[in-house]
Amino acid sequence: MLTSEEKVYFGILVILTLSWAAIDFARIAAVIVSRPGFSVRVVLSRAVRRLPSMLTQVGATLPVFRLRPREGVFHYLIFAAFSFYALVNVLDTFSAFTGFSTIGQNVLLDAYNLIADVLSVLGLIGMAYFLVRRFVQKPPVLNFNPGVVLYPKVSAGGIRRDSLIVGAFILTHVGSRWLGTAFHLAQAQETSLYLPTASVVSLALAGLPAAALAFGVHATFWLAVGLILLFFPYFVRSKHIHIFFAPLNWLLRPDRPLGEIQPLKTDGRPLALQDLRWHQLLDTYACIMCNRCQQVCPAHNAGQPLSPAALEINKRYYLTDHLHEFADGSAPRVPLLDYAISREAVWACTTCGACVDICPVGNAPMLDIIDIRRSLIEQGDTLDAGVQKSLENLGKQGNSFGASGRARAKWTQGLPFKVKDARKEPVDYLWFVGDYASFDARSQQLTRLVAKVLNDAGVSFGILYEAEWNSGNDARRVGEEGLFEMLAEHNVAALDSAQFKEIITTDPHTMNALRFEYAKMGKRYKVSHYSQVLARLVDEGKIVLRPQNGVNGATRRRVTYHDPCYLGRYNRVFDAPRALIERSGLQLVEMPRNHNGSFCCGAGGGQIWSANSKQAERPSEQRIREALALGDVQTFIVSCPKDMAMYSDAVKTSGNEGKVVVKDIIEVVVEAMAESAHEPKR
Amino acid sequence: MNIIVIVKHVPDLVEELEIAEDGKDLNRDFLKFVVNEFDDQALEQALLLKEKGGGTITAVALDAPEIDQTLFTCLAKGADKAVKIVGDLEGRVTSHAAAHMLADALKAMSHDLILTGVQSAEDLDGQVGPLLATYLGEPHVSVVTGVEARGQMVVVRQEYAGGVTGEFEVDLPAVLGIQAAPQPPRYAPISRVRATMKEKKLVEIQAAAADGAGLNVRQMVRPQVASHAEMIEGNTDTVVERIVGIMAERGLMNG
């Protein structure tokens, strides 16, 4: 039990530290809540609805295991210990004030003691692991590429210092409590089956004089519970505030699909923190600075100075340094480009969404990047020549190629039948072909194959001919919002003039725009990717695949498949292409990064239009390397016309011609169909 | 400095161009028009001059399909005023007639410098810049790749074949045919163009009557384009012989 003097000091400490922390905490809350778009009602109803799923998500710290399972385990140890310690600290304080002991009372408290005892040790192990990792192992994933903008305190080692302080705190806090229990046991000259590790230590302490034991009990209390109080104010300013904000973020973040982005008014001014929406600031506080987003970022992997992690970290350091001004609204507008991210980095993002998908606390750094692009476009930033040309082409001709808009359906020449004009006759499927599939010479023949297969399967489909314009998906992600609106308005009018039940797209980027972004214009379309329609037709028996491959004991050819960002992560289509591959008699060997963890080819977000010469190794080349490392895989299957362009090039530039062939999923299907045609009729 | 930039719409060359039935002009029914690329360079040069030394920019165009959009784009990029010359402007307007109409309109507009694109895809009877300058009695320089303001004159660079450039001092007012601005023409975001359309108005001026170019177009034809290369066969000597022959025919063998 504490002395009465100690009790007074403790009381004062509680009041001082908690109110100090609370004030800062309130400031943070005020900063977030005062941002545009925050509505208590919306956020509350969202919170209520999400609570169960959040609890399982956070309770199991599921997202932490992705990409780094080992760290996931050790993190879980700390997480579990720390969570349980919330209860432990309360009970310890209670005991310290009343002299109550949890030892040897009842089954419940026995269980409590056992858990606390075991978790203490596990938590200490977990923490030790991370300290060794950061300070001894120094894994490269924690480093930033050269050229990545870092807040001065970050480049001065701020994150390491923060980690060291927090690590030392946790070790001291948990360690002291654990040791404290041992002192208690030694003082009471007992051991408990329910405190196995503390009991062992208590035996070692047993020989100490009583005064030393009493001192030990008091000192460890102050080091455990007193320290945590002292720590509260620091805590709010450290990266460990994520333990509050990560669950909050999972609870409150908008439930918009990845591919639906919000309009933004920048008034032609450089984008500052003040322009960001509330959830973009919540992100900042939720960030645990783990660099997972950077680890999956194609631009960072290509050696470019873009790190989505650094963006969130810089925002956070800046906000923390200027919290008072932000809370009372007096903070000057300082462009994010001055301290959070470089212009070059902003233009390097492929909008692949991998950072959003991987982030264990539900952050979306990509959205900030798109917003900064928008303000840059508004301000008339000097654009990459290729990007500018493509935007101008989109404005003039409705396609990025700068080809005549009237030549949109030129690819249909050479088909043995006329593709229906959906504006003139009703069709079941409206095929929104997209720019690459329509104009790229390499893709055109694949587009014709799709048309033939659909036609042979008796599908009623049509196209919009020259009324189809680029969907605007990439224009929007380059930040050219006005152009996106113009293209979308045009396409919506064209779609209105046609009669159809469902839309098919070849290009996954187009699929995203039609499905998620046009919905915001009041148009809800049912949109499928051609791989989905093909899979459906196979299921219905309208496409017959009876491959010889793998039949009669023949080994099946090993192939791999690349999930396009906009098909997988954005549209959650994973199974249809895989089903087609399997049904075609091929053996699918997954690359290490597959499904929503797929690695971007580097084309998205307008990158396919830009020169982007500063890449050490192109993402597409890295991906080809990944495929070849599977061994004995000679076919690399894609389901996006841009992938066809990117990877057939990457095979050459990485010097792997002849080792691996890039094939579109339609070629796979057609080959399997041809085989079934050759099979003798029974 | 008060600068006038002449902008012109020309048929977008990525389109299939069809010849009208009488064979004397393009079939203009389905043409799509875009701003002449060199006029874009001229505007950029004007904007750079204004950014450096102040002044005003007025974009002037003869009426043409979709020209409003282009004039608003000029305003969105930073021009102060846009003037549209309207009148009987159906079909292809010859450079001579255009220059006459422009000269008539520009006489009434005070200016120090007139910038035009060095040429356009349509000027069968010559480039508008020197025609306009002569009608206005102002000096003129074509194929300009750099302009610097210096008081009552400009220092310009005229580019010749092989990368040689000549530097000249030109008294103002003057007309310059711009080949390339020092930096690529800037991008005008669509939202800004749309906003400009709401905020600003185009000034309309009636076109004066103008003579033609004094030429009869007998016929227009599209040259045959092969969809595949003509293959040269034979041993190395024959192949080389033939390639040299083809190059010589086209006057490409003289360095």
Add this chain to the structure above:
Amino acid sequence: MGNVLVVVEQLNGKTGEITFEMLGKGRELASALGGELHALVIGGQADELGIADKVWVMGDGALAHYTSANHKAALVAAISAISPRVTLIGNTSIGMDLAAGASAATGIPLIAYCNALRVEGGQVVGTSQIYGGKVLAEVAPEDGACIVSVLAGAFPASAGRSDKTPVLETLAPPALDNRVRFVRLIEPEAADVDITKAAVVVSVGRGIQSADNIELADGLADALGGVVGASRPVTDAGWLPKSRQVGKSGLRVKPKLYLALGISGAPEHLEGMKDSGLIIAINQDASAPIFDVAHYGVVGDLFEIVPALTEKIKG
């Protein structure tokens, strides 16, 4: 009378090739029109012009340096003194100043961008290349005289050379128009090659195999007075600087001659060069898409053909 007047183009004291191209054509037109071939030299020297029946020499030191204002005034004065039926001017930078300017000043119609000329029933008929070469317009002056600006390379220069000595006659220069003043000529810096400005681009693709082989292309480009360009894999590999890359993520070029050596013709590459005046492709693979845009193609080994071609051109 049906005299043809060729405006001699001289820069830095050197007579441009275009002059001989026009003289050759002018000779042919003059005889069809039953007139004489005259040449006009403004402020320069009259050597090498032996094919002309008469050479008019105008001006002295004051006109020695080309300026648009002075030379236009001189040309206008000469046209009114000589009254030619046809005045041929090169469609060069200088010609662009002079032809339209003289047409406006004299009221004589102008046929611009001309690449073919003939006389038909006593009338001059010119073919003008417009809309980026996508349309050829056949035009004739409504009456009598015309000025023609002639595209470089439209006519052979060989027909315009002769070692005869022409009759020289001097013309009084007009009053000077000093509103445009010559300052200096600037030679291009040798170091930076701008492939977008070159008339001849010899481009190499992966078929060139290694950095060492680039010199093959250098040799050919030198012989043709052109520059070396490349496809992306070549610049990626660092065999040539990025500034030489032709295509989507490189530069768009439109030279008079584009030689594609060992380039397959991926869409991204074609985007950068398909509008070139004359495209000749050399590739081992008869089905390479480069042959779809090339005017002439050779299926063969570039390592055999290129050295032989370079030799042949050097003579």
